[in-house]
Amino acid sequence: MPAAPKRRGRAELSAGKLGVVMNLPTLATLALVLAYPIGYAAYLSFHKVTPAELRRGVFPSVGLGNYQRILSDPLFLLALKNTLVFTAVTVVVELALAIAIALLIDQRQVWTSRVTRFLILLPYAVPPIANGLIWSFMYNFDFGFLNRLLFSAGLIAKPVNWIGDPNTALFALTVPYIWRTLPFAVLLVHAALQGINPELYEAASVDGAGAFTRFRHITLPLLVPILVVILVLRTSFAFVVFEEVLAITQGGPGDATWVAVWYSYKRSFAPPFDVGIGAASAYVLALIIGALALAYVTIIYRRIE
Amino acid sequence: MMGPPTGTGTLGRRALLKSSTAALALAALLGRRTHAAGTPWADRPATRVDRLNFVVWTYGDIYTKISKKFADDWVVPVDATISSFNDHPTKLITMYAGGETIDVSQSSPFSFPNFITQGLVEPLDGLPGADEYQKDFTDSAKQVAVVDGKLMGLPYFSTVWVWNYYTDLMEKARFEPFKTYDELLEQCRKAKKDGICDYPIQWVAGVGLEQLPGTWYQLTWNRGGVFFDKAGNQQLGPGSIARETLKWWIQTFTEQLVDPESLRVQFTTSAKAFCAGKNIYRGPNHHYGLNIINDPKQSPIAGKVKAMGSPGDGKTIGATSVYFLCSANRDKEWAWKLLQYLGGRTKDGAYTQAENLARDAMLGSGYASVMKSTAVTEGWKPWGEPDKILEIWDKAIYVGEMCNSIYKPWHFPWSDRINIEVQKALTGQITADQCCDTLIAAIKEVQKS
Numbered sequence: 001m002p003a004a005p006k007r008r009g010r011a012e013l014s015a016g017k018l019g020v021v022m023n024l025p026t027l028a029t030l031a032l033v034l035a036y037p038i039g040y041a042a043y044l045s046f047h048k049v050t051p052a053e054l055r056r057g058v059f060p061s062v063g064l065g066n067y068q069r070i071l072s073d074p075l076f077l078l079a080l081k082n083t084l085v086f087t088a089v090t091v092v093v094e095l096a097l098a099i100a101i102a103l104l105i106d107q108r109q110v111w112t113s114r115v116t117r118f119l120i121l122l123p124y125a126v127p128p129i130a131n132g133l134i135w136s137f138m139y140n141f142d143f144g145f146l147n148r149l150l151f152s153a154g155l156i157a158k159p160v161n162w163i164g165d166p167n168t169a170l171f172a173l174t175v176p177y178i179w180r181t182l183p184f185a186v187l188l189v190h191a192a193l194q195g196i197n198p199e200l201y202e203a204a205s206v207d208g209a210g211a212f213t214r215f216r217h218i219t220l221p222l223l224v225p226i227l228v229v230i231l232v233l234r235t236s237f238a239f240v241v242f243e244e245v246l247a248i249t250q251g252g253p254g255d256a257t258w259v260a261v262w263y264s265y266k267r268s269f270a271p272p273f274d275v276g277i278g279a280a281s282a283y284v285l286a287l288i289i290g291a292l293a294l295a296y297v298t299i300i301y302r303r304i305e
Numbered sequence: 306m307m308g309p310p311t312g313t314g315t316l317g318r319r320a321l322l323k324s325s326t327a328a329l330a331l332a333a334l335l336g337r338r339t340h341a342a343g344t345p346w347a348d349r350p351a352t353r354v355d356r357l358n359f360v361v362w363t364y365g366d367i368y369t370k371i372s373k374k375f376a377d378d379w380v381v382p383v384d385a386t387i388s389s390f391n392d393h394p395t396k397l398i399t400m401y402a403g404g405e406t407i408d409v410s411q412s413s414p415f416s417f418p419n420f421i422t423q424g425l426v427e428p429l430d431g432l433p434g435a436d437e438y439q440k441d442f443t444d445s446a447k448q449v450a451v452v453d454g455k456l457m458g459l460p461y462f463s464t465v466w467v468w469n470y471y472t473d474l475m476e477k478a479r480f481e482p483f484k485t486y487d488e489l490l491e492q493c494r495k496a497k498k499d500g501i502c503d504y505p506i507q508w509v510a511g512v513g514l515e516q517l518p519g520t521w522y523q524l525t526w527n528r529g530g531v532f533f534d535k536a537g538n539q540q541l542g543p544g545s546i547a548r549e550t551l552k553w554w555i556q557t558f559t560e561q562l563v564d565p566e567s568l569r570v571q572f573t574t575s576a577k578a579f580c581a582g583k584n585i586y587r588g589p590n591h592h593y594g595l596n597i598i599n600d601p602k603q604s605p606i607a608g609k610v611k612a613m614g615s616p617g618d619g620k621t622i623g624a625t626s627v628y629f630l631c632s633a634n635r636d637k638e639w640a641w642k643l644l645q646y647l648g649g650r651t652k653d654g655a656y657t658q659a660e661n662l663a664r665d666a667m668l669g670s671g672y673a674s675v676m677k678s679t680a681v682t683e684g685w686k687p688w689g690e691p692d693k694i695l696e697i698w699d700k701a702i703y704v705g706e707m708c709n710s711i712y713k714p715w716h717f718p719w720s721d722r723i724n725i726e727v728q729k730a731l732t733g734q735i736t737a738d739q740c741c742d743t744l745i746a747a748i749k750e751v752q753k754s
Binding site for chain 2: 050051052054055075140141142143159161163164165166249250251252253254255258266269270271272273275
């Protein structure tokens with residue numbers, strides 16, 4: 001048979017070009033749904049923006065004025081400090097618990113671990129605001145389940161004002177947050193555990209390694225990549241905690257539980273509705289999160305390599 | 306095929322009666338329509354709309370009824386966007402900023418000046434019937450709804466701050482309602498010591514525009530103080546009544562006489578918490594909390610809680626919330642019609658919503674005629690003693706008179722600071738002096754920003 005004539009100008013794309021073309025729809029979608037709002041928020045952070053101006057679409061420029069204002073506002077600095085404390089506590093506790101729980105439910109010889117695997121995921125299905133309300137009832141001074149439980153167990157002599165006391169309120173907020181988000185971390189660690197070759201453990205056992213040694217020299221090093229992912233994700237999410245604050249403390253008592261996103265929310269969505277200030281504070285927060293994520297990846301991955 | 310003949314061709318007695326009745330009924334209907342026509346609330350606007358909407362905060366089931374009545378009367382469906390009281394400004398402003406249509410909305414007196422400054426509120430002067438409404442306003446309603454001589458809204462409801470006490474615990478402790486603040490402290494100490502209750506007082510001191518700040522305003526005004534003088538100068542300096550009041554208030558916390566949930570409760574949650582019967586007194590707050598506490602369906606201590614006035618001459622504060630015509634409306638005439646259903650008269654000329662609010666929810670009205678009507682004098686009886694509450698009502702001033710920053714757009718952010726600093730003071734993190742000094746400094750900051 002005679003060969004089909006080649007069509008002019010319809011040469012096949014190279015693999016590289018094809019990759020770019022195939023990615024274009026995704027890039028366009030991401031640009032629309034992510035880049036545009038992020039860019040618009042950046043634009044707003046350099047302008048004076050009130051609701052009336054938002055409706056008109058005309059904003060006077062204030063240069064770096066919004067950033068200067070928030071960085072000189074003691075309440076913003078306090079909110080940042082509270083956010084850092086909250087993040088440090090939740091991320092550390094969550095990582096430790098995630099590893100411990102994942103190791104427990106990974107015991108295939110124990111049949112109840114299957115039930116536990118299912119149950120451990122339940123909190124993740126609870127909407128954040130509902131979780132906040134549930135814990136708000138749990139913490140109630142007079143009728144809360146927590147005080148009743150501790151009192152019945154003889155651990156406290158009188159009810160504790162968990163969220164009404166400025167010394168305990170921020171830490172009280174970490175518990176519902178960890179309870180809600182822990183399953184995600186457990187899931188990731190558990191998946192990583194299943195990817196570890198069992199022969200490594202068998203070989204170590206033959207060499208006389210105990211459980212702790214196996215964990216220290218096999219499990220933990222092989223979990224590091226996933227732990228970095230969890231660190232980055234959980235740090236980013238803990239930095240933007242909001243729902244629990246809204247449902248449980250509303251920033252109180254006083255300013256004891258003002259966190260960075262609560263600050264942005266109050267500045268943007270409560271009178272005088274200064275959206276420019278809210279956008280600027282959100283950007284400062286985003287920069288901090290970005291810097292931390294970069295630090296995690298750089299420092300820990302360098303160690304792995 | 307035709308049916309059998311029903312008559313002989315002449316008008317029989319039965320037929321005469323039937324036709325006369327029908328004629329009378331028609332005449333009555335026409336007469337009523339004729340009577341209503343020509344009144345501002347009964348005329349149909351000349352323009353046409355497919356639907357209308359309002360954005361409000363939740364209160365029981367009051368909006369279902371009035372929306373249905375509007376739709377039945379005018380054959381125009383009404384969409385309702387309802388959020389919680391504290392979230393209402395956020396919801397309203399985001400809808401407004403997002404370019405959505407809002408025909409009617411509402412405001413607490415504390416946020417109204419800010420909404421006006423933001424350009425959300427359309428003046429009502431010149432609209433049909435607006436002058437007649439104004440003539441019936443109470444003083445409190447006038448002070449909120451009339452801004453710089455312009456009518457900016459119609460009253461939603463009015464309230465005054467009253468104390469509540471639980472009679473069972475009072476009898477058990479052999480107390481009479483206190484007459485001075487010193488006596489209150491003595492009673493609370495004794496009740497705690499004698500094991501009558503652990504925490505005799507519950508304050509409404511949760512974060513909010515009217516909750517924690519409202520309690521401080523009321524206590525200060527009752528003791529003869531103000532937050533700002535007529536010229537707008539702050540009155541929180543050393544030795545001021547507001548500062549001394551705060552010191553006294555802190556003492557109730559320091560001596561652990563206060564229910565620790567006080568710092569979290571809002572008006573409704575406070576009423577529900579009081580239903581547990583664990584406190585003797587509930588600090589000064591909106592009078593209508595009794596419609597929860599004395600409701601047998603909601604409260605195990607129903608019928609055992611009474612309202613009482615404040616010590617001394619019984620001076621107290623009051624407030625009126627308003628509905629307003631939003632500048633983002635789709636049709637001004639129809640929006641005015643809807644606004645009247647919520648804050649004025651319905652097609653039949655009655656203050657339907659205001660009367661329902663009094664009968665169903667124990668709310669007061671911004672209309673003098675409604676306050677004198679049986680909707681209040683009889684309608685409040687299931688939950689309290691109307692005469693007694695109306696007596697307290699007569700001793701109330703609008704809160705803006707003792708804290709005139711409420712008329713300023715910066716009052717709202719300053720309230721944020723009040724909530725933070727006073728809660729810090731009440732929980733022992735700072736002193737009353739530090740709190741007041743910070744609040745004085747904050748006035749300049751919020752004015753500047």
